[in-house]
Amino acid sequence: MSSGSAPPTSDSFGKTCPFPSLVAPAPGSVPSPPLSFSQTLSPELCPKKLRCSDHDLTVVLKYTETDGKEGKKDELKTKEYQMYYQTLASMSKFVDAALTTDMKEKETKTISLDVTPQEFETALGYIENPIKVLTMTPQDALKVVPFYDQHEFTGGLAICDEVLKAYLTKQPIWDVHDSTSFSMDSSELDPDLLVDVIAAGFKYTLTLCLDKGIHYLDKSFRVVPARNMFTESHFRELQPLFQSGKIKTFPVLTSEEIESVLFPKYVFTLYRALSFPVPLSLNVIGGDQYCNGRCLRVTESQYTCRYRDIYYVEKNAKFGRDWLLTKGESERTILYRSPCSWNAKFPPTWPWVPVEGTTTTTISINYQS
Numbered sequence: 001m002s003s004g005s006a007p008p009t010s011d012s013f014g015k016t017c018p019f020p021s022l023v024a025p026a027p028g029s030v031p032s033p034p035l036s037f038s039q040t041l042s043p044e045l046c047p048k049k050l051r052c053s054d055h056d057l058t059v060v061l062k063y064t065e066t067d068g069k070e071g072k073k074d075e076l077k078t079k080e081y082q083m084y085y086q087t088l089a090s091m092s093k094f095v096d097a098a099l100t101t102d103m104k105e106k107e108t109k110t111i112s113l114d115v116t117p118q119e120f121e122t123a124l125g126y127i128e129n130p131i132k133v134l135t136m137t138p139q140d141a142l143k144v145v146p147f148y149d150q151h152e153f154t155g156g157l158a159i160c161d162e163v164l165k166a167y168l169t170k171q172p173i174w175d176v177h178d179s180t181s182f183s184m185d186s187s188e189l190d191p192d193l194l195v196d197v198i199a200a201g202f203k204y205t206l207t208l209c210l211d212k213g214i215h216y217l218d219k220s221f222r223v224v225p226a227r228n229m230f231t232e233s234h235f236r237e238l239q240p241l242f243q244s245g246k247i248k249t250f251p252v253l254t255s256e257e258i259e260s261v262l263f264p265k266y267v268f269t270l271y272r273a274l275s276f277p278v279p280l281s282l283n284v285i286g287g288d289q290y291c292n293g294r295c296l297r298v299t300e301s302q303y304t305c306r307y308r309d310i311y312y313v314e315k316n317a318k319f320g321r322d323w324l325l326t327k328g329e330s331e332r333t334i335l336y337r338s339p340c341s342w343n344a345k346f347p348p349t350w351p352w353v354p355v356e357g358t359t360t361t362t363i364s365i366n367y368q369s
Contacts (some may be wrong), residue, residue, distance in 0.1 A: 055082035057099075058110040079117050085109070091127055093152035115147055121149050127155050138197055140165040161206040164197050168212040174340045174351075175223040187308045189340070191229045195237050201243045214247050222247065225348060229270050229340040235264035284313070284325070284364040285368055303347065313347050313365070323347045325363070336363060 038139075059081040062076040091097040098105040105111045113120065123144045125132050141160040148156035171194060198213030200206065217238070220226040241247055249258070249267060257263060257277050283294055284305070295303040295313050302314040312326045319326070319334055319340030326332045336352045336359075352363045 032160060055084060056109060057085040057088060059083055059088070059120075060110060061111055061117055062114050063116040081120075091153050091155060093154065095151065113151065119144065119147060123153070123156060126159055127153065133159055133163075136163050138164055142196055142200055143201055145204050145206075154306045157204065157206065160204075161201075161208045164201060164206060164209040165212050166217055167197060167211065167245070168194075171216060172221070173216065174221050174226045175219075183200070189229075191231070191234065191343070195230070195234045199237050199241065202244070202246070210246075214241075217241075217247055221271070225340040225351065228348070230268070230271065230342055231343055232268040234263045237268045239263055262360045284311075285364050285366060300345075315342070325352065335359060 024260055027281040045138040061079045063077055063079075066074050066075050085099060089099055095111060098111055099109070100106065115123075126136060126140075126144065136159070142165045144156065145160045147153070147192070149162060169187060180324075193349070194216075196210065198217065201209035201213045220230075226317045236238070240257070242249065242263070253263075253267075257266065295305040295311065297303050301316075302312055304313075305311045309327055310329045312321065312332075314326060315321070315323050316332070319332065320337075323338040323344060324332050324334050337355055338348045338350075339353050341348050346367075347365055349366065350364045352365070354362065
């Protein structure tokens with residue numbers, strides 16, 4: 001707040017605060033009864049209502065429900081909620097405008113929303129119950145943010161912005177030239193979720209999330225192995241962000257190239273350089289005396305070396321998505337992991353990070369034809 005601006009009054013704060021029951025009434029006014037989320041639910045979920053006030057708004061949800069039986073089509077359904085106008089209007093600019101302008105909603109005190117009951121109750125629950133926000137995951141935020149945006153629930157959008165920003169803040173950027181970055185845990189890094197979050201930040205104008213996302217992409221695209229985790233579909237989802245000019249490719253492309261429908265494929269090929277030949281064998285350099293040597297190609301996702309024991313350079317779904325160097329046939333011991341390599345068609349030459357408790361020696365891999 002600037003030094004010259006006046007502090008917000010309870011009246012002005014109440015128009016924007018997502019928790020209206022926390023706002024003190026204006027001097028001389030009749031205070032409204034505090035409302036909880038349970039009092040806004042459907043009668044079958046919460047049959048009680050306030051003794052001192054009747055519901056004054058009917059919310060009609062229109063949605064389709066798919067019948068799992070063969071031959072059945074989607075069925076259009078409706079569900080009504082008896083609510084308090086002031087509560088919902090304080091959350092949503094859309095609802096407030098519909099009930100205060102010369103529209104049929106003002107006359108009938110009925111408003112229709114295209115959303116399922118579960119989505120509706122979940123979205124309102126996050127706004128009215130601050131404790132519930134503490135359990136909100138990035139996936140939860142991505143589910144409710146379209147509803148918040150469509151119906152202008154400003155408090156809900158602010159909650160999603162904070163949750164998604166916090167998620168991006170925790171994501172590591174793997175840089176082979178920054179040794180400290182390899183101390184971060186990449187086991188939970190999901191490139192699909194990462195891109196979904198950044199794309200949502202741009203689509204729904206979530207300022208905090210978008211700023212973090214732009215910073216993350218700008219740095220990731222310039223270093224390896226971080227940029228190797230992005231696929232063609234990721235670049236397609238992010239293309240509107242590139243077109244906005246808020247982020248630049250590396251190297252910088254022209255506006256015509258960015259606008260092209262071929263942009264995702266071109267950038268993916270540019271960053272990933274998929275044209276190198278298929279390696280027939282690998283040479284592990286720097287490992288212990290038994291796995292330091294030549295590994296022969298068995299399949300597209302496995303190379304093996306036998307000397308006193310059996311060693312594998314492989315992608316094995318049982319142990320995650322990254323390329324690994326493992327030991328043992330019946331029971332695997334993971335010795336090394338190549339971070340952010342799950343989308344790599346061939347084993348990366350570097351970096352290879354020792355798995356905690358196995359070794360402290362770093363290795364590299366050379367291709368041999």
